Amino acid sequence: MARPRPLCSAFLALVLTLACVHASFQDDFDIVWGISHGVWGSGRSRIGRRLLTRDLSMDEIFRYWQKMYGKWPTDVYETHLTDYRNHVARSGREFGIPRNDQEFLDLYYYLRNRTEVPRAVGWTPERERCAPGCYLHGTCNQELGRCDCPRGRQGPDCSEPLATSCREFCQHDGQCHRVIREWCINECNDRGSCVGGFCHCWPGYFGTDCSLSVDYEGKEPNSNGPNTTVLLAGQGYRPNPRGPKIYVYEFPPQYHVWSLLWLDRPLNIILWERLMSLGLRTVNPEEADYFFLPGCGRGCNKWDQKFKYIMEHYAKYWNRRNGRDHLMTHAGDWGRCEKAWGPDSAPFIANLTMLNHWGITVDRSQETEHDLFNACHIPDQDIQVPVLCGDLYPQFEHNVWHPKRRAHPVNKTVLASVAGSICGWNSAEEPPCKNKYYSFGVRAALWTTLRDKPGFHIAKRVPVLGQSMAESEFCFAPTGAGHGKRQVVSVTLGCMPVIISDHVAQPFEPFLDWNDFGVWIAEADLPDVEAILRGFTPQQKAAKMKKLYCAARHVAYTTVFGGLFDGDTGEYDAIATIFNILRVRLRHPGVPDHELMKMDQDFADFMACKPGSPRASGLVAGAAAPPAPPLPNAASNARYKDSIDAKAFPHRTVTTAAWIKAVAGTGAATTQQVQPSTDTAAMIPGPLCAFNGHWVAYASFDTPGNPSAELGNAHRAQGQCMPKNANRPGNFPPGGSITCPPIGPITECAVLV
Ligand SMILES: *[C@@H]1O[C@H](CO)[C@@H](O)[C@H](O)[C@H]1NC(C)=O
Ligand SMILES: *[C@@H]1O[C@H](CO)[C@@H](O)[C@H](O)[C@H]1NC(C)=O
């Protein structure tokens, strides 16, 4: 298996920073736990979840528990603490950092057993469908009669210790932080305590995030009848009438949450949480349009066991469409090609719909001498989704459409730039590079040919990447070791991306046309890059910039991490785009992706960032330019002639020197003057944080129970919509969205129309 690499190089720095923060414990404590006091006037609230980079001591766990759940009078707290210290001493251990899962659980159960917790409505120990007492040490899945245990326990009631190791479940040694509030899905919906990623639900609640319970009377609003499972009972869960309806498998916890699920990249977590808060989850597999596989493609997820489990219990649903309606995420550099699963899983994974970042569609492994450059992306089946880049959020403030730009417009002083390693990940090497595979040699070629040319800025490093890119008209967006992130970063910052990667599908292709708001150049035309980029007229560039604003709203996860663009509502963001692609595929089964925009006006309008009722598109009028040529499929090597791309991306175009010349001849330069690129006139008026559950263009349910104005106002004060430290794995509340209230049910998050 490929060694996982951090997505964004800031990650390592971040880990070190957090790891070093322990000098001032009391100050740090609340930050680590994501608790703040008095901010929302409620005494306690969440400010986002953090990656914890060290194990906590027993003392720290005690204090944490007291704050979150115990709330004992001081004397009771002191008694418990002394009692537990004695208990540890009697067993010949040290009162320090728990050394393994058993020691951690010993403390955890001690605390939990002395804490009164609420129960699900109607639940009594007699109604428990698992072995008696399961609820004391684990969570009884009332629907399946299965007692789910935290890592380190087993047996019909989770009372038996089980030796578990970090190596088996956590991918890396030394990253097995046995903490309570590690990071649980939807923070257990405040219906349980988070034990190392596992939700130990209050009695009667169940599911990975405790969102499920039995509707004993059949009186819940979305009930399927007495004694059936219901979602978020009493919290106002409203299924989104436009769907899609998604069934989420409740795998045994040892198949996913015993591992560090969020390790590396949080795409799966965000979608898992967000599809709940968007009202897309259904507990009835019969009515499901899609099936979501929790757990990421990379890491120590037990994929063989998961598929075995599906075929044992849900084969009917898998077989319905041979698994095509099953959704899996893979955020790794090489997506499907990483094969972090056993041979038993391979035939299943081959059939499902993968949400990935690595868009390579033909096998270029021979040419690049790297075995991960196979055809890793399957067009019309997989969805090429943008990289999250939560860690770059502070940099994204430099984007040309940011509200700050009204007073301080960005002056684009550089024609084209790129900054980053040239020859290999995090390497200072310069061409000639040892590796042929790194970015298909494109970074090396740019370095060699353009570094000294006026107007170009080709560097290994720049002080502020966001500023550097925003000040460039064009930004090269080469791939890296596998997928790159620069096309997303560039678009988000308002720099026209230059794609030079043959046979690599770009995010949301074919629904986004990257040669329309950016420039796609065939690898074989690398020598013409300068001529092409210099050849665009100001009018052509302005037209691309207008389309770029829409593309930016599609590729950025603004409803997850926060608003970025003046006048944006978040309604077209990456999350909305993913679910709208799933919707349009449902509306037109069997239709290839590249025909969907033609067949479905709603979807075409959505992709063009037009609201339901058409409004001025802001496109530039002028003499019609000759159509851009299609991407030559044999651009870099005759081997790829007639490749799958010809069929899957028939509308993909490139820009060539010949086209630039032909366009210059049409007199396009004399057509009407267009607005400068940073003009916001064509944009929807509205403040930056429009999607706070209050004004929300994003939500338009007219059913009662919409988030109140007070909540909306309290939720995101002006200027607070964008988290200042949106580091990986992401600083967003439960529910997977910045639109979710910091405390309170995820049913109050903004929803998708
Ligand atoms: C503590 O454990 C005992 C049995 O081990 C159980 O009867 C009791 O209900 C537990 N208390 C709580 C609050 O969970
Ligand atoms: C629900 O289940 C309980 C026992 O599990 C049973 O006594 C009751 O009759 C059931 N209710 C209905 C309406 O089926």
Ligand SMILES: *[C@@H]1O[C@H](CO)[C@@H](O)[C@H](O)[C@H]1NC(C)=O
């Ligand atoms: C995958 O899909 C094909 C049909 O496209 C089917 O024949 C095959 O059985 C499926 N494999 C699995 C594991 O479902």
Ligand SMILES: *[C@@H]1O[C@H](CO)[C@@H](O)[C@H](O)[C@H]1NC(C)=O
């Ligand atoms: C951009 O140029 C204008 C006009 O020359 C100037 O007033 C402004 O300060 C410049 N903006 C920045 C960010 O340098």
